[in-house]
Amino acid sequence: MKDNKDIRVVVGMSGGVDSSVTALLLKEQGYDVVGIFMKNWDDTDESGFCTATEDYDDVIRVCNQLDIPYYAVNFEKQYWDKVFTYFLDEYKAGRTPNPDVMCNKEIKFKAFLDHALSLGADYVATGHYAQIRKTGDRTEMLRGVDRNKDQTYFLNQLSEDILEKVMFPLGHLPKKEVRRIAQEHDLATATKKDSTGICFIGERNFKEFLSEYLPAQPGRMQTMEGEDKGQHEGLMYYTIGQRQGLGIGGPGGPWFVVGKDLNKNILYVEAGYDNEYLYSDSLIATDINWINETPSESFTCTAKFRYRQSDSKVTVVPLGDNKARVVFDQRERSITPGQAVVFYADEICMGGGTIDEIFKDEVMLDYVG
């Protein structure tokens, strides 16, 4: 067995408290720790201010406290090509993408991992709330102990080969404990606010951001029966099940987005939280990644269709070509194309895919987009 000091762990550091504590814990365990900041997006404004500069300064301060070497790598091009292009393409197709899933797949656990390996790393580590369990030759990904923070949903595209080279030192800790450790060690980021939203948009207005890249085409809002309910600002601004921002007054509400017609540029809305049009009973997922073995026959497990949703019981029917039909035990509300469906066997995350088509009573709901 190698001594920890001979095991190089490259930590992806964002300048936030989670990755800071990740580096701290590994350093305390005696590993040869190297901190690396990924610059994936250029948000430099006219005055020259760039949040990445501030974040990298925090990485420097923490690494100096820990006395570990630190560097920055630029993955702006890869991020643009692999994550942002996908993000825009999905919106153009009327779907609701999940850039965090793609970022983990293409950047953090591909470009960054490759870079770390080129530095002689034995492992990469990140501050994700997920756990890795090694039993013999088998490496599994388990949910984080802090159920409220569990991030396996976003990590569903990682393969066992990749996970063998990964450490998630925070997976067994509650977030509160992570903050406490940071404060106990007086880390520069101990009281820093957690980042929210999609990383490249940050605190900015989502609509404004998207309109810089995709032309908004306002159109009509209609009920499924064709009753006109006013104007929408552009289909890309709406997601299935959305209630806010529709601007429909009068009796009969509240109103919800139930679907989109991309060709006719129509947004479908219906009234009532429990409206029938919001419900479905199965879906077809594409681009499925199975972390351990690939199933060949139907099986039951639980699934998440959105981050931070509780699990639902499902039956998975493999269709080949990385596709599967997912049949729900109970009807599900506002399943959204483009989002991830992630499968679990108790604590183990089995993998996941992209929600592509949605069905009710074996009829495809083409109105959801």
Added chain:
Amino acid sequence: MDAIYLDHAATSPVHPDVIEAMLPVMKQTFGNPSSIHQYGRKARQLLDQARSVAASSIHANEKNIIFTSGGTEADNIALLGTAWANKSKGNHIITTVIEHHATLRTAESLEKQGFEVTYLPVQQSGQVSVKDLRDALTDQTILVSVMMVNNETGVKQPIQEIGELLIDHQAYFHTDAVQAYGICDLDVNVLNVDLLTVSSHKVNGPKGVGFLYIRDGVQINTIQFGGEQERKRRPGTENVANIVGFKKAIELIAGEKDQRLRKYQSYKQTFLETLKELNLDFAINGEEEQLVPTIVNISFPGTNVESLLMNFDLAGIAVSSGSACTAGSIEPSHVLSEMFGSEDERTVNSIRFSFGLANNEKQIIEAATKVGAIVNRLAS
């Protein structure tokens, strides 16, 4: 693991004799050179001696030497000061695309103030062409600023020829000699320069001090305001201890210049020969005959700068490339981009090695061997 410092063009270790010279100034001669009492006079005496040594090192008169906080400030004073003072004679300035950012950014700020700036291109050799300069000159040109040795490639620029060309032209000639000082022969009269920038910390002196040579009669405005120090060109109480340390560094250069340069040249040769023996695929950026002994910029096909720099650092070898841009990530070298075109892979696989006081022969072989192993691993 002992670290090996091959980044002397970024900054150099302070010579022990320099530290020795500075200590008594900080301990005893703390006076303000502008004060009328004996404390002031003693400090003033040290300042005058240093100015005289600095002046002789470039064959100038001491009254033409302005101590500054370093190369960047000297470049700013030279460009802004002459541009503002000579507006009535014209609004055209010529510099080059390969200048240090201290010059480039200052020139850009002058553009915003209404001056027209021509940035001369660079050839693949790493040199700017005197013909290009001749073609760019107009009767509106008031200043030409060309660096003497490029900091990234180590390529010498044709300063003397430019100086000759400008003898009969109204334009003042400034050269940033930060990377040339202590290496090239510098005689302001032979070079025909009107302004010349030097920095202390590149020649084993302390950081935070440099000087600007300003020829007699050069019309130059003040860009900072305050006291009467440095003929009002650079107001503010002089950093006497630093200036005394700088003086010592200058004396050390003069004492053993040829021997020192032969040594650094042999380091470079050893380094390159060791790389060749390892059958490494590499190419030197810039015309080899025009390089200073202390710098070589090497392209390693099939690699990239970020990986190289981090791997070298983790192996204890300190080098650099281009300049750090936002959030610590590495921007492709503007100099190599101009030499080869921004799409050329040499802009993203090249590293600058610079040799000096911190080195010995054994280290050089060890460094080259480690570099070879890393490059072979990354390029495969």
